[in-house]
Amino acid sequence: MKRSSWKITLFFIACSWAGINLAKTARADVLLPRGAEWKYEASGANLGSAWRETGYDDSDWLSGDAMLGFGENYIVTTLPSGHITYYFRVAFNFNGDPNEIETLMLLADYDDGFVAYLNGQEVTRQEMPSGNITSTTTASSHESGDFEEIDISDYKHALVQGDNLLAVEVHQSSAGSSDLAIDIELFTGTGGGGGNPPGLTRGPYLQMGTPTSIVVRWRTDSPSDSRVRYGTDPTALNQVVDKSELTKEHEVLLTGLSPQTWYYYAIGNTNGITYSGSDYYFRTAPPDGTRQKTRIWILGDSGTANNDARAVRDAYYAFTDTTHTNLWVMLGDNAYSSGTDPQYQAAVFDMYPTMLSKSVLWPAFGNHDAGSASSNPPEGVFYDIFTLPASGEAGGLSSGTEAYYSFDYANIHFICLNSHDIPRSATGPMNTWLQQDLQNNNREWTIAFWHHPPYSKGSHNSDTEGRMVEMRENSVPILENGGTDLVLSGHSHSYERSFLLDGHYGTSGTLNNSMIKDGGDGREDGDGAYFKATPGPASHEGTVYVVAGSSGKTSGGQLNHPAMYVSLNTLGSVVVDVYRNRMDLTFLDDNGDRQDYFTMFKGSTTVGIATVVSTFAGEAFDGGATLNWQTRSENRLAGFEILRATELNGNYQMVASYVTNPALKAAGNTSVPQTYHFTDNGLVNGAVYWYKLVSVSYSGEKNYYGPLRLAPASVFANALNNGEIPSRMELHSNYPNPFNPNTTIRFDLPATSAGFYEVRMDVYDIRGSRVKTFLNGKFAPGSYALEWDGTNERGNPVPSGIYIYSLRANDQQFAKRMILVR
Structure with missing residues (x-):
């Protein structure tokens, strides 16, 4: 079993290039990261006080990664319920000088209360009474779900150079409590050049992306200047943009970027305060008109900041998996109930931090956003938060206002209208601009979005609600004349999707067959995909209308508008995939199930299908790895190739091809999902491999x-090295010796030009008969440990006696004795 301290050291080495500094205080050193491996005792026993000390023997405790607990869907290691008190210990290393620390901070996410001890000294108690604490002491009620910053600088003298121990006892409000949770981050703070450093309180988030530019925004709790470091190599952020203005609201424009290129970045100020993380990256938009694969995520009325919104979010994250989200859209009512800044913090920035930092968000203005903002002129919270193209900065025609705008991405033209507090008359400024924008548009696809839907019988009725009526009567004819393919709206808290329509500008009762260009389901495996004959924008060839207002809650309604093919009172979000002349739309519910879908083709008289790889994942094992992927559909697909490298940006070599491996041959042409697997054997345990699927x-x-x-990684041997490679090969004496029933065997492998050793380790009895083979495979240089439980190959206990354990690494062999005493 791996020791916690090793895991923590490895984490810090792996992430130090990025300077992962995500709390509200600037960090000099993360001593204990979130998600670390902890020892725990969860039997309900009363351990007194000795367990807090550094010398306490916790070798019989179990271990697991944080978040630890039960009763919450974000728990990583599940503990048994039914007790008041649970005990946790984690070792970590501090290589600095304790006297130079300015602040020592905890970030804790917990339920219900806890007491923390650093090297045996109490440093904080949260939601716990004063006085003596026992195993029967109950905590006040406290819910987990957010990390809270706790200053323990008064106890920084308890930190020592070298090995340290953090011990935590978590208490419930009662033994019958339905949930328990604990995860803690420990870090030291610095002054950043004098005074109090600015702490990151929002973001970063990306705005207004183009093929050659992007806006990076973030907020700090005190004013400072702004700096963004960026580059195409995550280990070399060698380009810098500074802004000298002292502000809490940081907004930096990066220009001169290369199209369709991955960039990595860090944010901070010129005093050396830096924040970055594993999700601080983006891919610039492709050159205008490029017919590449584009994934778009659509959220409507998502601003509830509740578990429903989280479930919808998590379902999409699982669905998109390793497929990058090129851009995402919010359809209004982004923060309930009145669009205040704290409500935006909870509903947007705390809800979607990783998506915000790596994909550009394009928002529409809803009626609840109007509770703290107005659009004529644009002012208030919504317009303070977002940077939107008023002057055609991202393609499209300049609108002169952030209240409505357009932009281009690849071969798609996007239009965002304001259906709430901008005049909606046919000849007003917005619809006049809309007509001109569409006349200038030559993109293959056109997608429009706004808040109030032109067709709905959900929680709002488009026959009677004024804004909905005006958008249908005044904006929809312009859009259809301009060849718009898809219209997305929210407002009604449901999912509704129309047939392929044209010319329906009245109430629901006026719909007739001449207004339905295609009355089928739009599905390749059903009535057939929707088809539009002209490759680019063409008047009145049909539009699909989608109400996607159920990303935060559902509110029912009649759900019987005759223009709709499907109407669902179901939580979910919409995924739009565009590739060349094909568009696929999926409604994904909060459980990750596909509840509706359709396909649209443009410009070809022969309706084909596109190749869509929907998932690509894998799993490593002892001496190998298995790759798994699935295609949602295939078009003239011959097969797959597997590329492998030993570094993220290293030299990828082909290790398998459909040409020689029948398992990698594709189905060719199909609309039925296909599943594929590939196993890569003979790999080196302890090494890291990177794979690409082609x-x-x-x-x-x-x-x-x-x-x-x-x-x-080996089933038996755990890697112990903390980034340092041993200088010589050595087989260590087992410990303990004599032993009963378990003992640990360690061995070291130095650097070698081959990059790995052929390793075999066996145990023999005193007569020379082999009892068990532990290892027989390739191992990278490093230090390893394995545990023997005194059993043979069949798992049966062996008798007391002297046993020989032997290590052979390439042409070198070592052996030592050990004694088993039953």
Whole structure:
């Protein structure tokens, strides 16, 4: 079993390039990261006070990664319920000088209360009474779900150079409590050049992305200047943009970027305060008009900041998996109930931090956003938070206002209208601009979005509600004349999706067959995909209308509008995938199930299908790795190639191809999902591998997926090295010796030009008969430990006696004795 201290050290080495500084105080050193491995005792026993001390023997405690607890869907290690008190210990290393620390901070996410001890000294208690604490002491009620910052600088003298111990006892409000949770981060703070450093309180988040530019925004709790460091190599952020203005609301424009390129970045100020993380990256938009695969995530009325919104979010994250979200859209009512700044913090910035930091968000203005903002002129919270293209900065025609705007991405033209507090008359400024914008548009696809839907019988009725009526009567004719393909709205807290429509501008009762261009389901496996004959924008060839207002709650309604093919009172979000002349729309519910879908083609008289790889994942094992992927559909697909490298940005070599491996041959042409697998054997335990999946068409066109990181590890031997490679090969004496029933065996492998050793380790009895083979495979240089429980190959206990354990690494062999005493 791995010791916690090793895991923590490895985490810090792996992440130190990025300076992962995500709390509200600037950090000099993360001593204990979130998600660390802890020892725990969860039997309900009364351990007194000795367990808090550094010398306490916790070797018989179990271990697991945080978050630890039960009763919450974000628990990583599940503990048994039914007790008041649970005990936790974690070792960590501090290499600095304790006298130079300015602040010592905890970030804790917990339920219900806890007391923390650093090297045996109490440093904080939260939701716990004063006085003596016992195993029967109950806590006040406190819910987990957010990390809270706790200053323990008064106890920084308890920190020592070298090995340290953090011990925590978590108490419930009662033994019958339905949930328990604990995860803690420990870090030291610095002054950042004098005074109090600015702490990161919001973001970063990306705005107004183009092929050559992007806006990076964030908020701090005190004014400072702004700096963004960025580059195409995550280990070398060698480009810098500074802004000298002292502000809490930081907004930095990066220009001169290369189209369709991955960039990594860090934010901070010129005093050396830096924040970055594993999700601080983005991909610039492709050159205008590029017919590439584009994934768009649509959220409507998502601003509830509750578990429903989290479930919808998590369902999409699981669905998109390793497929990058090129951009995402909010359809209004982004923060309930009145769009205040704290409500935006809870409903947007605390809800979607990783998506905000790596994909550009394009928002629409809803009626609840209007509780703290107005659009004529644009002012208030909504317009303070977002940076939107008023002057055509991202493509499209300049609107002169952030209240409505357009932008281009690849071969798609997007239009965002304001259906709430901008005049909606046919000849007003917005619809006049809309007509001109569409006249200038030549993109293959056109998607429009706003808040109030033109067709709905959900929680709002488009026959009677004024804004909905005006958008249908005044804006929809302009959009259909301009060749718009898809319209997305929210407002009604449901999902409704129309047939392919044109010319329906009256109430629901006026719909007739001449207004339905295609009355089918739009599905390739049903009535057939929707088809529009002209490749680009063409008047009155049909539009699909989608109400997607159930990303935060559902509110029912009649759900019987005759223009709709499907109407659902179901939580969910919409995923739009565009590739060349094909568009696929999926309604994904909060459980990750596909509740509706359709396909639309443009410009070809022969309706084909596109190749869509929907998932790419893998799992490492002892000496190997298995890759798994699925296609949602295939079009003239010959097969797949597997590429492998030993570094993220290293030299990827082909390790398998459909040409020689029948398992990698594709189905060719199909709309039925296909599942594929590949197993890569003979890998080196302790090493890290990166994989890319390549799909190859009949004509040789290739598309790349990944990379995917996998690290094979032995079933028996755990890697112990903290980044340091041993200087010589050594087989250590087992400990304890004599032993009963378990003993630990360690061995060291120094650096080698081959990069790995062929390792075998066996146990023999005193007569020379082999009792058990532990290891027989490839191992990278490093230090390893394995545990023997005194059993043979069949798992049966062996008798007391002297046993020989032997290590052979390439042409070198070592052996030592150990004594088993039953």
